[in-house]
Amino acid sequence: MVTTQAQPLALLGAAGSPYTRKMLALLRYRRIPYAIHWGSHRTPPAGFPEPKVKLLPTFYFPKDDGYEAVTDSTPIIRRLEGDHAGRSVLPGDPVTRFLGDLIEDYADEWLTKAMFHFRWAHPADIENAGPMLVFWNSPVIPDEIAGRASAEISKRQIDRLYVVGSNATTAATIEQSYERAIDALDTVIAQQGYVLGTRPSAADFAIYGQLTQLAIIEPTSAAITQKHSRRVRAWLDRVEDLSGLEPETAAWTHRDQLKSMLRPLLSEIGRVYVPFLLANARATMAGLPQFETEIDGRPWAQPTFPYQAKCLGWLRESYGELSHDDRTALDDVLAGTGCERLFGEV
Known part of the structure; x- marks a missing residue:
């Protein structure tokens, strides 16, 4: 209401x-x-x-x-x-909405691995992040107190990197996936401005949120972003405030056109996030505290994350609620990207 x-x-x-x-x-x-x-x-x-x-x-x-x-x-x-009525960030078309849900979930749950990894895995990033976190909380903290707080925060966060799957074994997978994600996003933005059309969706804001840190704050990933796509870096400054944009319903790209437009991004999701979701779900169902799998041809190991098992469940539930015709149309968009594995056996 x-x-x-x-x-x-x-x-x-x-x-x-x-x-x-x-x-x-x-x-x-x-x-x-x-x-x-x-x-x-x-x-x-x-x-x-x-x-x-x-x-x-x-x-x-x-x-x-x-x-x-x-x-x-x-x-x-x-x-x-x-x-609140008007200016919706959720498309009316069920297939387009599902694609938005999937991409939002990928940003929230996979890109955030890159965010934590880049923030705490390299010396230059650690040196930057500790003080920033202190002064974001309060810019009037005295330097001496801020220094101690920065060291404590950094140690605590570095010690917790394993929780999101960031470690020596997974580092290359995370970093190369981020580079490909920027390339894929560049391709989409160049064609239509936003992920699902010429108006922003929840998926755009999810990507934006992670990239406010990855592409701007963390030195290593910010340099990667600049190298791969100044378009994406500039896009973030626009998405920060879109209050002046006047969207039209027709500004959502038709589902038939999204198959080719989203192919690079969906293929990246299918390449890294889908195998993670499935392995994590298997571990959750088995009651295992951690799991090992293979992602992008490399070993992956991390603690089991029950919330992300729920994410897979919610995606499957949404898929099951689609009509037969909409499921058929969605299957056609996802075919060959790796994302079609979401709906098979865990």
Whole structure:
């Protein structure tokens, strides 16, 4: 049900959080008034409840007796679609919408591996990231305190790199996948401006969120981005604020044209993210704490991630809800990309 917003929508976020940046750009595009509280759950804004899971961003949706603290950008986007009319980021065509869902999921769950990897795997990036995370939280922290905090944050994050699958075994796979992703995105943007047409979708904002860090903040991946595509780097500065763009319904590219336009990007998803999802799902079903598989011809090892098993489940559920004709059309788009394996046996 569409509601009238009496006050700006409050949220807690951080400039170094790709999901915060994803949602801020989306709110600007959709012209939804908001009030961002910069910080973390260590110093949450007064007067708001704690979320069940302390992630950024946290949205504070008003209700009769106060606020509801909500995290997870993907369902928040769908909730906002119901609360606010116009300037939708979800295509009406079921096939196009599914493709957008898949690409959004890839950005949120695979590109973020590259984000964490590049932030903490190389000395120049570590030297940059530690202080940035401190001063993003508060620019008035004294240098001596900031130095100690930076060292503590860096150690904690480096020690946790294994959680997202970043290690000596997987480094080459992650880095080469990022290079190909930039090349694929360059191809799509050159043809139509955004992933699904001449207007932005949730998938665009998901990609944008990760690239605000990868292509701008982290020195190593930013240099890779500049080398591979200045078009993509420039695109990010535009997507940051699309409040002036006037979208038209016809601006979504027809499903029949997306097969060729999205082929490079879907092939990259099928090459790296799909085998990860399937291996992770098998490990989750077997109750294994970690798993090993092969991605892009190289060994891959990391702890099992139950949430990403849910992501595969949600994609399969959406696929199952399509009509016979829409599934047939989607199968044709995905055929030969590797993404068709999503719907076979785990």
